[in-house]
Amino acid sequence: MTTEAQQPTQTEQSSPQQKNIRLSESYPPNSTNNSQYLAEVHEVIKNIDLSTLDFNEKITIREINPLGKDIDQLKVLYKEWFPLNYDDTFWNKVSKQQVEGYVAELDLTSESLDKYIVGAVVFYEKEANRQDLGFCLEYFFNKLQTIYIQTIGVINELRQYKIGTKLLDKVKDIAQRRKNIKYISLHMVEYNQSGETFYLKNGFYKVRTIFNLFKLEERFYNFFYFCFYVNGGSNPxxxxxxxxxxxxxxxxxxxxxxxxxxx
Incomplete structure (x- = not known):
């Protein structure tokens, strides 16, 4: 399985103390490898009354800083979010900015704490696939591109605050400003029902199903292929x-x- 298949982690609202449960719906059903939180932010949030925080003020969407603590935080969060061991090749691309990435950062410094990553999206441009687009005259004059979302995830405790939507909106804004981009694309594992709802709600089309695309925990699974069209691109x-x-x-x-x- 390539890292391109890892998509939003729409998860069950589960206690980290429970065993043999999935904290992330990106993990296969009945997986026992995703039953404990690993990132420090969960322990911090557990002791805070979230209802007292202004998340419009406390949450910042910004680029990944390859030189700061971002990579270390993301490595831990990715172990929670995705059923794949992201290797040094992936993180080197992130560090060298060969792919683009944004994080949602929760600022708790006013509570005498720190800043913590609570969501992230990683993506890159690649050549558009003709079968993903309706008839487009620009094919004959320009090299058309798609933005491919490689990963996107948000911690469970803050899902109701639309952080995933804000990260997705950031990618949409970038795509719309690059006129050669005609759509945003991604793969999502078929069993992730809340992920499917999330994408459809945010204007994506489920273009097709790819059978037995990637192997997760010793079994192959089907994946949905989603597209969001911009700059005159259309669903064929x-x-x-x-x-x-x-x-x-x-x-x-x-x-x-x-x-x-x-x-």
């Missing part, structure tokens, strides 16, 4: 069905006109 399957719908409507109009002519 949506275009097809829109055309079918238009044809059906046209036939009904003609039938109605014919029936009317009989009276």
């Amino acid at each position: 399957h949506q275009n097809f069905w829109m055309k079918v719908l238009q044809k059906i409507r046209e036939l009904f109009r003609k039938l109605a006109a014919f029936i009317k002519s009989l009276y």
Whole structure:
């Protein structure tokens, strides 16, 4: 399995003390390898009344700092979020900014604590795939690209504060400002039902299912392929069905006109 398959961790609201449970829905059903929190931020948050915090003020979306403590924090969080051992190759790309990344940082310095990463997204540009786009004249004049979301995750305790949506909105904003980008794409494992809801709610199309794409914990799983279209890009399957719908409507109009002519 490549690191490209790791997608948002929509998780169960579970206590870290419980055993044999999944804290992240990115892990396979019945997995026993994801039952404990590892990052320091969980212990910190456990002792704070979150209802007293202004998250618009406390949460900052910023670029990953490859020279600071970000990488160390992310390495621990990725072990919680994803059923894959991210190796030095991946982290070297992040550190050398060969891929792009943003974090959601919770600032608790006013509570005499520290700043903690509570969410992150990593992505990169690659050439667009023609089968992912409807007819586009720009194909003949420009090299069209997609932004591929490699990873995105948020800690369980803060999911209700729409941090995942804010990270996704950041990627959308970047894509819209790069006019050669026609869509944002990603893979998500089929059993992650809350992840599917999350993407559909945020305007992504489930373009297709890829069977037995990657192996997780000794078993192959199907993955959904999602796209979000920008800058004039369009879903080829949506275009097809829109055309079918238009044809059906046209036939009904003609039938109605014919029936009317009989009276």
